[in-house]
Amino acid sequence: MTAASPAAGDRFLLDRRDFSAFLTSIRTAGYRIVGPTVRDGAIVYGDIQAESDLPIGWTERQDAGRYRLERRSDQALFGYVVGPHSWKKYLFPSHERLWTATRDGPTFAVISEPSDPTPLAFLGVRACELAALKITDKVFMGGIPDPSYSARRTRVLRVAVQCGQAGGTCFCVSMGTGPGVTSDYDLSLTEILTEGRHEFLVAVGTEAGGSVLRSVPLRPPTDEADRTVTAIVAHTASSMGRSMDPTGLRDLLLSNPDHPRWERVAKRCLSCTNCTMACPTCFCHTTEEVPSLDAEKTERWRRWDSCFNLEFTKLHATPVRASSSSRYRQWLTHKLGSWHDQFGTSGCVGCGRCITWCPVAIDITEEVAALRVPPPAPTPGGGH
Amino acid sequence: MVPRPRLAVWKFASCDGCQLTMLDCEDELLAVANAVEIANFREASSAVVEGPYDLSLVEGSITTPEDAARIREVRAQSRTLVTIGACATAGGIQALRNFGNVEEFQRVVYARPDFIATLAASTAIRDHVAVDFELRGCPINKAQLLEVVSAFLTRRAPNVPTESVCVECKRRGNVCVVVARGTPCLGPVTQTGCGAICPAYHRGCYGCFGPMDSPNTASLIRNLGYLGMAPDAVRRVFRTYNADAPAFRAAGDSVGGEGAGG
Ligand code: SF4
Ligand code: SF4
Ligand code: SF4
Numbered sequence: 001m002t003a004a005s006p007a008a009g010d011r012f013l014l015d016r017r018d019f020s021a022f023l024t025s026i027r028t029a030g031y032r033i034v035g036p037t038v039r040d041g042a043i044v045y046g047d048i049q050a051e052s053d054l055p056i057g058w059t060e061r062q063d064a065g066r067y068r069l070e071r072r073s074d075q076a077l078f079g080y081v082v083g084p085h086s087w088k089k090y091l092f093p094s095h096e097r098l099w100t101a102t103r104d105g106p107t108f109a110v111i112s113e114p115s116d117p118t119p120l121a122f123l124g125v126r127a128c129e130l131a132a133l134k135i136t137d138k139v140f141m142g143g144i145p146d147p148s149y150s151a152r153r154t155r156v157l158r159v160a161v162q163c164g165q166a167g168g169t170c171f172c173v174s175m176g177t178g179p180g181v182t183s184d185y186d187l188s189l190t191e192i193l194t195e196g197r198h199e200f201l202v203a204v205g206t207e208a209g210g211s212v213l214r215s216v217p218l219r220p221p222t223d224e225a226d227r228t229v230t231a232i233v234a235h236t237a238s239s240m241g242r243s244m245d246p247t248g249l250r251d252l253l254l255s256n257p258d259h260p261r262w263e264r265v266a267k268r269c270l271s272c273t274n275c276t277m278a279c280p281t282c283f284c285h286t287t288e289e290v291p292s293l294d295a296e297k298t299e300r301w302r303r304w305d306s307c308f309n310l311e312f313t314k315l316h317a318t319p320v321r322a323s324s325s326s327r328y329r330q331w332l333t334h335k336l337g338s339w340h341d342q343f344g345t346s347g348c349v350g351c352g353r354c355i356t357w358c359p360v361a362i363d364i365t366e367e368v369a370a371l372r373v374p375p376p377a378p379t380p381g382g383g384h
Numbered sequence: 385m386v387p388r389p390r391l392a393v394w395k396f397a398s399c400d401g402c403q404l405t406m407l408d409c410e411d412e413l414l415a416v417a418n419a420v421e422i423a424n425f426r427e428a429s430s431a432v433v434e435g436p437y438d439l440s441l442v443e444g445s446i447t448t449p450e451d452a453a454r455i456r457e458v459r460a461q462s463r464t465l466v467t468i469g470a471c472a473t474a475g476g477i478q479a480l481r482n483f484g485n486v487e488e489f490q491r492v493v494y495a496r497p498d499f500i501a502t503l504a505a506s507t508a509i510r511d512h513v514a515v516d517f518e519l520r521g522c523p524i525n526k527a528q529l530l531e532v533v534s535a536f537l538t539r540r541a542p543n544v545p546t547e548s549v550c551v552e553c554k555r556r557g558n559v560c561v562v563v564a565r566g567t568p569c570l571g572p573v574t575q576t577g578c579g580a581i582c583p584a585y586h587r588g589c590y591g592c593f594g595p596m597d598s599p600n601t602a603s604l605i606r607n608l609g610y611l612g613m614a615p616d617a618v619r620r621v622f623r624t625y626n627a628d629a630p631a632f633r634a635a636g637d638s639v640g641g642e643g644a645g646g
């Protein structure tokens with residue numbers, strides 16, 4: 001390798017045995033690495049100190065309302081898809097103090113919250129998750145930038161991974177977000193694991209990505225590796241666990257506020273918020289004042305909230321969406337409909353988390369399909 | 385100096401666990417003691433000051449004729465009355481008597497049942513007197529208790545969410561035990577407040593904080609059945625510390641099978 005940093009567009013092969021050197025190099029560049037790790041029966045996101053923290057040899061089986069870890073027959077590093085956590089927990093934490101105010105005689109002083117300057121390296125970001133990051137960037141940084149989100153986000157290194165398999169609830173192909181990683185990454189890896197061969201094709205997306213490769217042993221890519229990677233992505237794309245027809249979704253949702261399906265799904269929906277908490281693009285939150293007992297100090301906190309919470313719908317103490325059918329409708333109509341008007345994109349990237357992590361197995365793709373069936377015309381005279 | 389508001393803590397039928405939560409606020413108790421005059425708190429001190437009181441915290445349910453009279457006196461002496469815990473708010477675990485026959489229990493348990501003066505039901509404080517705020521939990525959560533006291537001192541509404549346990553479960557990054565383990569969990573129909581402790585230790589929620597604000601127990605009951613719970617077991621999970629909270633009572637009653645109704 002030359003001393004110059006690899007540049008955007010460059011591609012290399014990284015041997016499996018040099019993966020640790022790759023992690024060390026990211027860390028040496030000053031990043032705290034966070035990525036997939038096994039905890040409590042699932043693959044979640046946490047700190048990655050060494051490659052042994054990765055879910056090596058693990059995979060999972062996902063379906064609506066069901067997730068089970070399973071052993072793989074090989075030692076793949078990235079042989080699974082997305083779990084209950086998303087990267088939003090690092091950029092938009094579930095509980096966050098925004099500022100503190102203290103009494104100062106007749107007035108008060110506001111102390112802003114210092115942000116942790118350590119840059120984060122997100123290791124193993126999937127294509128759907130890159131798309132989700134792009135969406136939350138718009139939400140939090142599109143207009144007046146949110147100070148804490150943007151302070152963290154601008155320092156993030158996105159080390160993407162192209163999925164080598166699709167999960168049981170994945171539908172990125174329908175939403176046009178994956179499984180291939182084509183843009184919005186700093187580095188992109190594809191794991192190649194065949195008889196006697198374990199390596200990664202590394203594509204450099206940005207200068208920041210290239211600079212962490214400087215001291216990593218790399219080889220030039222081969223045509224064969226390129227062909228294998230193309231085949232891997234094509235195989236993943238052809239094995240999506242779910243699909244959702246994306247045509248005219250915005251209009252479908254906005255023109256069906258009275259569809260009978262809303263009442264049907266409300267019979268099952270628990271208003272528990274698991275779908276929105278797990279969703280990588282849901283950003284609803286509440287802000288709360290937490291005063292001290294002596295009333296000399298108060299803290300402002302921001303917490304994840306959800307359109308499924310009855311209290312969240314209160315305006316002047318009265319809920320504007322008192323029924324759970326209206327809250328489910330609000331979620332889906334915003335996510336797939338009015339999100340387009342607000343942010344110029346769908347709010348759904350097809351990651352499948354809301355399907356897997358719904359305790360009662362409500363499936364967004366099934367609900368959309370049902371909404372496509374026009375409601376029966378009202379029968380005059382009322383039969384039964 | 386402006387006199388400090390006077391606080392009283394009262395005990396009815398209960399295990400004292402909620403009062404102990406208050407004693408457990410070691411670091412904060414000093415601030416509480418500075419902010420209020422603790423005028424009656426038998427668990428902490430034997431000194432008793434006569435009423436009236438600005439804030440009364442009431443633990444326990446009403447199970448005897450004497451207590452039914454005493455709670456009216458407490459109400460009459462209190463400007464603000466806040467119930468603390470599942471007993472005071474829903475009748476507690478002792479409300480299981482409401483599903484059976486108390487006279488029969490008395491005959492079986494006591495040598496001289498005629499010595500026992502008890503009511504047929506264990507009832508919430510709200511069933512006897514007006515209540516200004518109900519703090520849930522078995523036991524209550526210390527941070528929520530301090531929030532209620534602080535809200536009272538600054539004359540604002542307490543910030544005590546009525547959403548499901550799942551919200552906090554996800555916020556703290558727990559892996560859902562229903563989805564990842566097939567473990568039955570009452571979290572989706574239970575009010576938050578505990579910090580989602582049980583799921584953090586791989587157990588389902590037991591419903592200690594009672595029903596959340598819009599519980600869909602019918603859907604959860606179908607889910608519990610799907611996870612393998614027999615109807616008797618489903619009924620039992622709704623009949624614990626908050627058995628007589630209306631939504632949990634109805635949920636238990638809705639399940640068929642042996643021992644239903646009552
Ligand atoms: S709505 Fe569901 S599938 Fe779509 S991005 Fe959110 S969690 Fe993923
Ligand atoms: S939705 Fe697509 S990109 Fe996301 S994890 Fe599944 S296969 Fe990968
Ligand atoms: S759709 Fe499922 S996860 Fe979402 S609120 Fe309803 S029951 Fe909970």
Ligand code: SF4
Nearest residue numbers: 550553560561569571
């Ligand atoms: S473990 Fe229980 S409380 Fe936690 S998200 Fe799952 S259902 Fe809700």
